[in-house]
Amino acid sequence: MRLTDLAHQSGEWLRGVGADSDIVISTRIRLARNVAGYPFVARLKPADQADLSQRLCESIVDDAVVPECHYFDLKVASDIERRLLVERHLISKEHEEAQGDRGVAIRLNEAVSIMVNEEDHLRIQVLHSGFELAETWRATNEVDTGLARRVPYAFSERLGYLTACPTNVGTGMRASVMLHLPALELAKQIEKVFHAVAKINLIVRGLYGEGTQASGNLYQISNQISLGKTEEEILQEIQGIIPEIVENERRARHFLLERNRQQIEDRVWRAYGMLCHARIISSGETIALLSHLRLGVHLGILSELDIAAVNQLFVRTLPAHLQVLEGRELDPQVRDVARAAYIRKCLAQGRHTGDQ
Amino acid sequence: MRLTDLAHQSGEWLRGVGADSDIVISTRIRLARNVAGYPFVARLKPADQADLSQRLCESIVDDAVVPECHYFDLKVASDIERRLLVERHLISKEHEEAQGDRGVAIRLNEAVSIMVNEEDHLRIQVLHSGFELAETWRATNEVDTGLARRVPYAFSERLGYLTACPTNVGTGMRASVMLHLPALELAKQIEKVFHAVAKINLIVRGLYGEGTQASGNLYQISNQISLGKTEEEILQEIQGIIPEIVENERRARHFLLERNRQQIEDRVWRAYGMLCHARIISSGETIALLSHLRLGVHLGILSELDIAAVNQLFVRTLPAHLQVLEGRELDPQVRDVARAAYIRKCLAQGRHTGDQ
Numbered sequence: 001m002r003l004t005d006l007a008h009q010s011g012e013w014l015r016g017v018g019a020d021s022d023i024v025i026s027t028r029i030r031l032a033r034n035v036a037g038y039p040f041v042a043r044l045k046p047a048d049q050a051d052l053s054q055r056l057c058e059s060i061v062d063d064a065v066v067p068e069c070h071y072f073d074l075k076v077a078s079d080i081e082r083r084l085l086v087e088r089h090l091i092s093k094e095h096e097e098a099q100g101d102r103g104v105a106i107r108l109n110e111a112v113s114i115m116v117n118e119e120d121h122l123r124i125q126v127l128h129s130g131f132e133l134a135e136t137w138r139a140t141n142e143v144d145t146g147l148a149r150r151v152p153y154a155f156s157e158r159l160g161y162l163t164a165c166p167t168n169v170g171t172g173m174r175a176s177v178m179l180h181l182p183a184l185e186l187a188k189q190i191e192k193v194f195h196a197v198a199k200i201n202l203i204v205r206g207l208y209g210e211g212t213q214a215s216g217n218l219y220q221i222s223n224q225i226s227l228g229k230t231e232e233e234i235l236q237e238i239q240g241i242i243p244e245i246v247e248n249e250r251r252a253r254h255f256l257l258e259r260n261r262q263q264i265e266d267r268v269w270r271a272y273g274m275l276c277h278a279r280i281i282s283s284g285e286t287i288a289l290l291s292h293l294r295l296g297v298h299l300g301i302l303s304e305l306d307i308a309a310v311n312q313l314f315v316r317t318l319p320a321h322l323q324v325l326e327g328r329e330l331d332p333q334v335r336d337v338a339r340a341a342y343i344r345k346c347l348a349q350g351r352h353t354g355d356q
Numbered sequence: 357m358r359l360t361d362l363a364h365q366s367g368e369w370l371r372g373v374g375a376d377s378d379i380v381i382s383t384r385i386r387l388a389r390n391v392a393g394y395p396f397v398a399r400l401k402p403a404d405q406a407d408l409s410q411r412l413c414e415s416i417v418d419d420a421v422v423p424e425c426h427y428f429d430l431k432v433a434s435d436i437e438r439r440l441l442v443e444r445h446l447i448s449k450e451h452e453e454a455q456g457d458r459g460v461a462i463r464l465n466e467a468v469s470i471m472v473n474e475e476d477h478l479r480i481q482v483l484h485s486g487f488e489l490a491e492t493w494r495a496t497n498e499v500d501t502g503l504a505r506r507v508p509y510a511f512s513e514r515l516g517y518l519t520a521c522p523t524n525v526g527t528g529m530r531a532s533v534m535l536h537l538p539a540l541e542l543a544k545q546i547e548k549v550f551h552a553v554a555k556i557n558l559i560v561r562g563l564y565g566e567g568t569q570a571s572g573n574l575y576q577i578s579n580q581i582s583l584g585k586t587e588e589e590i591l592q593e594i595q596g597i598i599p600e601i602v603e604n605e606r607r608a609r610h611f612l613l614e615r616n617r618q619q620i621e622d623r624v625w626r627a628y629g630m631l632c633h634a635r636i637i638s639s640g641e642t643i644a645l646l647s648h649l650r651l652g653v654h655l656g657i658l659s660e661l662d663i664a665a666v667n668q669l670f671v672r673t674l675p676a677h678l679q680v681l682e683g684r685e686l687d688p689q690v691r692d693v694a695r696a697a698y699i700r701k702c703l704a705q706g707r708h709t710g711d712q
Contacts, residue, residue, distance in 0.1 A: 262635055262636055262693055263636065265635045266634055266636040266696070269633040269634065269635050270629075270630060270633055270634050270635075272633055273629030273630050273632055273633030273634070274626060274629050274630070276629055276633075277625040277626055277629030277632075278622055278625065278626050278629070279618055279621045279622035279625050279626075280618055280619065337618055340622070
């Protein structure tokens with residue numbers, strides 16, 4: 001399997017299935033782990049880092065801790081390949097931009113990815129479509145347990161799992177849920193959500209993690225604290241608040257349909273019209289318009305459009321994806337033209353009968 | 357014939373034919389005339405105004421000065437009917453809003469309309485599609501000569517035709533050409549046109565005459581002075597400048613296609629996408645988008661769309677037209693929804709194969 005093959009497949013978080021998938025895009029859990037006997041990555045000598053990368057790759061792939069798993073060496077990957085992995089949420093921006101010997105192991109269905117020698121020696125990530133905290137945690141635990149049998153983790157009885165950054169010490173866990181909240185945003189109630197979330201020490205971030213802006217009305221909610229609580233306690237906090245937000249978004253959508261049906265239909269159909277006809281379109285405008293399309297599908301306005309196709313467009317129209325799908329490097333202006341053509345093609349294929 | 361039947365027919369100036377009709381929408385000449393022995397309208401007693409209206413109606417219609425001609429009594433016409441006539445450029449806003457006994461005679465094909473007891477007793481207007489100054493003048497002259505045989509005009513050897521407002525004294529003529537200049541506007545060269553026009557005492561106005569804003573990149577160019585020049589001299593001035601403006605617009609369009617083809621295609625297709633999909637749309641936005649559509653048709657971008665259909669939408673989406681076509685009064689919000697539906701229907705009927 002080549003890394004660029006990823007661009008052509010659907011990926012777990014894009015499937016648009018799972019509980020509450022009209023609002024919850026995906027559930028993600030990541031664990032930070034380090035290997036006993038090695039310094040943290042920042043202090044690792046290049047030769048040792050290469051050894052460790054090799055050793056971890058073997059433990060993950062060769063010993064089949066994760067089935068159907070491929071390891072990609074990021075030191076030799078191209079810029080576009082590394083960007084592609086970021087766009088698919090399989091590696092972090094930091095891992096993309098780092099220099100040393102490092103890699104990522106990816107399960108074919110993209111439900112599991114393990115970054116090797118990112119900030120920590122191991123960053124295990126499990127990602128499922130929809131609101132699936134229990135199943136995601138079960139799968140994460142399975143990978144973690146399997147790895148722990150082959151790799152001696154750096155662990156302290158007092159602190160828990162030791163990590164390069166103190167904010168991850170303890171469980172080393174960050175659980176996050178990605179939500180699509182267009183109706184709450186339209187109703188200007190999104191700030192209320194943030195306040196409720198902040199009260200219980202969870203944080204809200206944009207589509208691409210820390211420091212990124214929310215675009216396309218997509219928000220990630222995750223725990224801020226990994227120390228002093230068990231994994232189950234952290235998960236319970238998230239499990240407690242998400243249904244409330246989902247319920248609020250659902251109510252806001254019903255309200256929009258009842259009180260402002262024409263306005264919301266207008267917004268959805270205009271977004272559809274733009275995406276079907278634009279000849280030049282930026283990535284940012286695309287995400288904003290796709291957000292309206294997604295809402296339209298779930299409100300039954302664009303009922304014959306396939307939600308998985310819409311979800312896929314969110315990712316496939318991003319710069320690296322577009323270049324891989326086109327099979328060549330494209331400067332930003334050419335990319336905006338190629339993006340518009342690609343969207344038109346996809347929407348024409350997924351076109352429903354209710355066009356007018 | 358009922359007045360509201362007009363909304364269903366095409367009208368001369370909407371035909372999109374005649375010389376340079378890719379840029380020149382229409383050519384119009386109007387003559388202000390008054391009947392000797394009567395005070396001007398502003399000083400006419402109601403009973404005399406009623407008599408004069410009756411007399412002029414008979415001269416125009418019954419004596420067949422204008423063939424296939426209908427007379428509409430505006431004192432009994434409804435608000436929507438009077439507005440409809442303004443939207444079709446068959447009467448002035450002042451004539452719409454006046455109170456006294458007054459009317460308009462309209463030739464079935466709408467090439468001729470004669471306002472009775474507007475500011476002057478008679479306002480003869482002839483309107484042809486495209487840049488057709490000679491033919492329009494010939495037809496105007498014919499109506500004027502025919503009427504002069506039946507009605508004694510107020511005329512002074514020294515001043516020429518006497519009119520209520522001194523700005524019309526002399527020839528009583530205003531000749532105007534309506535131009536669609538989207539490329540010059542995009543290229544920010546429209547001010548240059550205004551300056552060139554102002555130098556030779558012509559003036560530029562918007563779609564609905566004096567004091568109205570240009571919308572949809574539509575401009576009327578007409579003579580400011582009616583005194584001290586013959587009709588032929590006035591026409592020659594206009595005949596001299598229009599081809600120059602047409603040539604500039606044509607050059608600007610070619611330049612756009614050569615240097616900014618993708619940008620202009622994007623703009624045209626986005627306008628098309630909006631018009632095909634919006635569920636709520638104002639009259640102002642409609643005109644702006646139709647302007648891009650019209651440009652797109654003439655640039656061959658929307659090559660299979662019928663230009664007459666696009667031209668018709670300019671008028672049929674205006675408030676009174678829409679209400680007549682819908683057969684009921686609509687408040688502005690409902691109108692914006694009905695307008696969007698009407699546009700979608702028309703464009704679906706005129707849909708070309710090159711949609712994607």
